Amino acid sequence: MTAAPNDLALNRPGDAVRRKIIELQPSAPMRLVGRWLPGTEIHSWCNGLVGERVTGRRLNRLKGRGWRILHAVQWDSGSDIDHLAIGRAGVFAINSKRHKGKSVWYGDHAITINGTSTRHVVISQREARRVAQALSRRCGFEVPVRPVISVVHAAKLKVKNAAPPVLVLAVEEVDRTLSGLSPLLTQDQVDRVYAVARDPGTWTGV
DSSP, X not given: OXXXXXXXXXXXXXXXXXXXXXXXXXOHHHHHHHHTSTTSHHHHHHHHHHHHHHHHHHHHGGGGGTOEEEEEEEOTXXXXXXXXXXXXXXXXXXXXXXXXXXXXXXXXXXXXXXXXXXSHHHHHHHHHHHHHHHHHHHXXXXXXXXXXXXXXXOSEEEEOOSSOSSEEEEGGGHHHHHHTSOOOSOHHHHHHHHHHHTSGGGGSOO
8 A cells, every 4th residue: 555645654753853954054065064063053953853863763663563653743833743652552742852961850840951940841741632632533532642752862861750741761761661551542543543643634723
């Protein structure tokens, strides 16, 4: 079966970020220069692109275990979901965060990077609720979605909360952790959610 040209299953990890980088700097030589200049907007986006590629490779390992994986799922507003993992253990909206060489600490309600608080947790929770609303509307049954943050290239990751509202994982643990979770969905439900999730129309008007 040949995928339709607008099938989101064709997306590669970081595709939305690639488009943004090209939009910011159409010149390939200048993009290469900007990539290596800390503090520039291009450098920041390129850093995010590396993180999404690394997380994407980890998630793609799950495909051999019956999981369905989507990358760079774009809302009609222009923002995107870095990755969606759909399997018997449920649906996971995964946000990739690259904090190379930094210390990441996750307490009860927030993540700090080298001691500076971030909004990573709040944003991930909000995104998961939006994804659940979009999928549930099209699937015809309630689709629970759990937010996940994949931490890439951090020097140290410490998670204090034993039952955190957002699953915060070092990228090296993402595939192993998700594959070890207990089943919540039937295989028919997994197939239905995946069919809905790969349709760009699911992500409009939400």
